Amino acid sequence: MGLAVKHCLVVDDSRVVRKVARKILEELKFEISEAEDGLIALTACRGAMPDAILLDWNMPNMSGIEFLRALRQEDGGDRPVVVFCTTENDISFITQAIEAGANEYIMKPFDREIIEAKFAEAGLV
Amino acid sequence: MTPADFDFVAQMLKRRSGLVLSTDKLYLLESRIGPVARKHGLGGLDAVVAKLKANDEALARDVTEAMTTNESFFFRDKTPFDHFEKLMLPAMLKARAATKRLRIWCAAASTGQEPYSLAMILREKSALVKDWRVEIIGTDLSNDVLSRAKAGLYTQFEVQRGLPVQLMVKYFTKEREQWKIKDDIRSMVQYRQMNLLDSYVGLGTFDIIYCRNVLIYFDEATKRGILERMAQLLPEDGYLLLGAAETVVGITNVFTPLAGAQGVSVKPAKAQPKANVA
Structure with a gap:
């Protein structure tokens, strides 16, 4: 079996966050695509399911939690490992995310070490 | 810090905790002693060493603790x-x-x-x-x-x-x-x-x-x-x-x-x- 490059979709309405996440994840050998809200991300996933999704919570058009619930209903939507990455850090939010099918949860601010640790726990690196 | 002062601190650490401090760890000494110096109202590393030489037990204990404290995290290394x-x-x-x-x-x-x-x-x-x-x-x-x-x-x-x-x-x-x-x-x-x-x-x-x-x-x-x-x-x-x-x-x-x-x-x-x- 070859070492296929893993694809990660970064979903965040902040261009700066997407840029920082892209840099970190590219260093971890991921191929990156970006989406600025849940709706765009859902369309992208219907085209090709990524291996991993780094997901913000608060975004226009469709929030991260709405996106995740919709994703898990899609054909093959159970496959991507979803890691929330958000400023929402109350247990009630984290619990909602887990119940909706999130695999891991990062509370912003984040750095390379935290992303690498969480992706490792999720079996991605 | 003079080589003699470094040796003095290294020997004190070895005696008190077993820690072996090699000369390439001078940066570690400098970065960790700063907060201890502030806590004891001392101006810097040289002042800390002078007090240690005067047998300041509380300072010696704090310096030893600062140098032997290591980071830890949950499920480290899995x-x-x-x-x-x-x-x-x-x-x-x-x-x-x-x-x-x-x-x-x-x-x-x-x-x-x-x-x-x-x-x-x-x-x-x-x-x-x-x-x-x-x-x-x-x-x-x-x-x-x-x-x-x-x-x-x-x-x-x-x-x-x-x-x-x-x-x-x-x-x-x-x-x-x-x-x-x-x-x-x-x-x-x-x-x-x-x-x-x-x-x-x-x-x-x-x-x-x-x-x-x-x-x-x-x-x-x-x-x-x-x-x-x-x-x-x-x-x-x-x-x-x-x-x-x-x-x-x-x-x-x-x-x-x-x-x-x-x-x-x-x-x-x-x-x-x-x-x-x-």
Whole structure:
């Protein structure tokens, strides 16, 4: 079996966050695509399911939690490992995310070490 | 700092804690002594050394603690905890079925992440250890880190390093911007201040000893002394866990690495005479 490059979709309405996440994840050998809200991300996933999704919570058009619930209903939507990455850090939010099918949860601010640790726990690196 | 002053501090640290401070660690000394100097109202490293030479016991203790405090995080390196869950705990559940007693020593407990990680695993397996008396003892040289361990309060950054989110929401509560480990996990661990160079009398015996990422700071004779005294606290079927960069090989033959289980050492079985062959 070859070492296929893993694809990660970064979903965040902040261009700066997407840029920082892209840099970190590219260093971890991921191929990156970006989406600025849940709706765009859902369309992208219907085209090709990524291996991993780094997901913000608060975004226009469709929030991260709405996106995740919709994703898990899609054909093959159970496959991507979803890691929330958000400023929402109350247990009630984290619990909602887990119940909706999130695999891991990062509370912003984040750095390379935290992303690498969480992706490792999720079996991605 | 003059070479003579560095030697003075290095010798003091060696004497008090066993820590071997090589000259390439001058940066570590400079970065860690700053907060201690401020606490004692001293202007810098030179003033600290001058006070140490005047036998300031409180300062010497604080400098030693600052230099020997090491970072820790939950489920650090993962493998030692997988070994606990899948190898050592099942073996001990069988071997101690009659007494239903299990004692674990975390010999460099630092701020508590290692003993609490073990406690969380045990809580997850609570059906298996129902009616068992399980004790986890965490020791460290530093009173400061043990106070933090006892409080069980961690920053957002600390709970995100190594701790799976499912365990975080299950075993922690949020207190303002910090995360507090729940009392039922906290109460599973007892902490004691202890210098690994001192006597282990009074600790009792253990089934499993975690002594990770601490021996690397000691010279060979000190490592041997610690390992041989730890061996006296372990029964023949006990386990010793060392850090990823540590080994018993070439240090002592009271332990031997357990094949196929990285970081785990056991006592050489009497039935395996080849274990002592160099």
